[in-house]
Amino acid sequence: MTTVGLITPEPEHPLLAATTELLRREHRVLAVDPEKAAHADAGPLADVYLLKARTPRALALARGLEARGVPVLNQAAATALCQDRTAMARRAGAAGLPFSATRTFGTLAELAADGVRIGPLVVKSRHSRRRDLVARVDSPAQLAELADEWADEPVVTQEFAENSGWDHKVWVIDGQVFAALRRSELAPGGRGPTLPLAPGELPPDWAELVVRVGEVFGLDVYGVDVIDTGGGTPLIVDINAFPGIRGQAGAPEALAALALRRARAAVAAV
Template sequence: MRIGLITPDPGHPLLAGAAALLAPEHVVEALDPTPPGDAPVPVPRRPADVYLLKSGTPHAVGLARELERRGAAVVNSAAATALCQDRTEMAGLALRAGLPFAATRTVGALSAWASGTTLTAPVVVKSRRNRKGDLVARADDAAALRELARAWPREPVVVQEYAPNSGWDHKLWAIGDQVFAARRRSELSPGGQGPNVPLALDDLPAGWAGLVREVGAVFALDVYGVDIIDTGGGTPLIVDVNAFPGIRGLSGAPAALAALTLRRAPVRRP
């Protein structure tokens, strides 16, 4: 079987670990979705059997769509990956499905919105496009909002009301049906973001692992992350969903990804 990795970084620990497990019996090849200049990304004349889409850039998603059109299986699909890159669409789908997702407003360019807004309560401001290095910040008052606007004037953003919490984010990841968990100091906390602290599933509040699997079903995702905060007494509030996150340093994650890859490959008939 031929397996493709759609990524500019095939050495990423999760991908490299899964590839090492698959390589003895299968051909694993990387496909860089980053085009030189404005040139289109070349599409293989003979696609692999299955691809792992570890990039959410427009070029990567476009490449995945073409590979799907040519009959290849892609994990996650191009459509599911693209949906998770747009926080407006993400929140809309989650709320329509009845998931406990943070209420999210789309306000357009940050500078234009900030200039006419008087905050009466803290808010979390996020880039509408979910990507590496995007804007995720808390603003408690108009002065803080204007400071953000000076740094990100043209950034299209969404706004969520700040939900009081312990200052810890719960990072939950799924690879197929297998769920992994960790907690981490929130990037919105005064001390800043800290390292992931792995958690056993038994240490999570009741129902949280099932909630993660429900998110996967709603968003049609196979490999994904769900950011949850505890708003009190184990009551979950989902604040983000990520397609194919890094899932670094968690025992069993590469093996789970290798097994999922083989399950998602189409059956080839003689």
């Protein structure tokens, strides 16, 4: 029997809950709230851990587990890399991935005072987290208004690329690709519905592109936000470690199989 640990304060998350239901037919699942168990010696060890949370305590817990030889998916270093949009852009650029050109500013107030050309620009928090800043700015007045609320926020900027207003949400679990279309939060009217999209309906070579993202970033479970800038030309605008992957048939099965395979590989390697 394999024990799979979930590093999350929300084990009832739909993807995790469905994966847990599959695993518990023959195995054990242990949920670990990283805000309450902030070190690797807290409680019995599982054979493999799924790192869904991305808080500093969750990363510290994952690093401690890795130091003890326990496999963690995704690894703490890869997860942390995807939280820093500056480092993310550098890694993607060095690998030749079609990633949106990114500039970094110490604070949004610094950006507002920089005299950077406006029209249109996407401004994002440098450090990816829940309820972070993602906004389209079309004028100095809009930028100044944003700076009133987020003055001290470290930010990155990306030039707004004309597109259909729909984001391609592409997720990968151990090389298996899942996809959907979602109305962009930057489109007029804000974020809209998510529509199902079979991987075979992606533009040519996009599936191979997002699988390569995982190789470049050392990720096993991740999401890539891609926009079509015309004629099927992809532009990657964000990469997320262990996203929700809601409503994707086969995703819980793929995640359960990955966890068990990694746990067995770790045992075989001892």
